[in-house]
Amino acid sequence: MxxxxxxxxxxxxxxxxxxxxxxxxxxxxxxxxxxxxxxxxxxxxxxxxxxxxxxxxxxxxxxxxxxxxxHLFSDYIVRGELLESLKKYASETYPKDTTIIKYIEQIQEVEE
Amino acid sequence: MxxxxxxxxxxxxxxxxxxxxxxxxxxxxxxxxxxxxxxxxxxxxxxxxxxxxxxxxxxxxxxxxxxxxxHLFSDYIVRGELLESLKKYASETYPKDTTIIKYIEQIQEVEE
CATH class of the missing domain: 1.10.10.10 (Winged helix-like DNA-binding domain superfamily/Winged helix DNA-binding domain)
Structure with a gap:
């Protein structure tokens, strides 16, 4: 296969x-x-x-x-990439801020 | 009605x-x-x-x-509320940072 x-x-x-x-x-x-x-x-x-x-x-x-x-799968991919980029940006720019990361993770969990 | x-x-x-x-x-x-x-x-x-x-x-x-x-509609509501909360938090905590807001808006546009 x-x-x-x-x-x-x-x-x-x-x-x-x-x-x-x-x-x-x-x-x-x-x-x-x-x-x-x-x-x-x-x-x-x-x-x-x-x-x-x-x-x-x-x-x-x-x-x-x-x-x-x-197009749930393709939307999921696009959204996932944006969320990952945002996560990377936030954790690099504001390494001590855990609030943003928590929000992002909650958003990622909605579709699971 | x-x-x-x-x-x-x-x-x-x-x-x-x-x-x-x-x-x-x-x-x-x-x-x-x-x-x-x-x-x-x-x-x-x-x-x-x-x-x-x-x-x-x-x-x-x-x-x-x-x-x-x-459950696309209910997921959309939950995700929308989280994105709005994150937007509010980011714009209050980092008022000069436009990058986070831009990411959030791009994520909001995915489902439209």
Whole structure:
């Protein structure tokens, strides 16, 4: 499996898994997060390897469509970079000020 | 129309309208954002008042379900309050520092 694709799917899954069906969730989690093979998932659910494959391909498209419409992942990246830059600036400019850092960390925690 | 309900629906619409069908979008926008009556929407689309009503009620539920699953609106509120507090703290504590304020404003712009 491509590592880049795997990382992206795991990230999109973090944001949109609640919009998937239970079956879609299970297959995606086993395949992308837990590194099961298509054959192993097929065996586990007693269905064909092709059915698992089709379901996963379809779910990948669904996740990409949600990202296109809601861009939660890309917003998260942009916001995260800005927060990190602000954190760096504040801790270098005002090394004794812990208040700013606490605010930044609270903001970072909102999406988790 | 209750003002609280109207405000909430307009807010949820801001976050999730891209997940709705064109018809759902149009009815919600006319009813909640532009204050058309059910009768006026019905006339505009040449369908029954009841059909418009049912569609809007159904769409309200869909928006609330998305919020329950993704909580974009409530996250936005929490993050917004933290960013405002941080802004206030920074501008009071370091009134000459414009860098922090610029970062905060960039972060606020990410979701718009």
């Amino acid at each position: 491509e590592i880049e694709k795997t990382n992206r799917m795991n990230a999109l899954f973090e944001f949109y898994s609640t919009l998937l069906t239970e079956k879609q969730m299970n297959y995606m989690e086993m395949y992308y997060a837990d590194d099961f093979s298509l054959g192993e998932i097929a065996e586990e659910y007693d269905i064909s390897r092709q059915a698992v494959y089709d379901n996963i391909k379809r779910t990948e498209k669904i996740l990409e469509e949600y990202e296109k419409k809601l | 209750e003002i609280e309900k109207t405000n909430r629906m307009n807010a949820l619409f801001e976050f999730y309208s891209t997940l709705l069908t064109e018809k759902q979008m149009n009815y919600m926008e006319m009813y909640y954002a532009d204050d058309f009556s059910l009768g006026e929407i019905a006339e505009e689309y040449d369908i029954s008042r009841q059909a418009v009503y049912d569609n809007i009620k159904r769409t309200e539920k869909i928006l609330e379900e998305y919020e329950k699953k993704l």
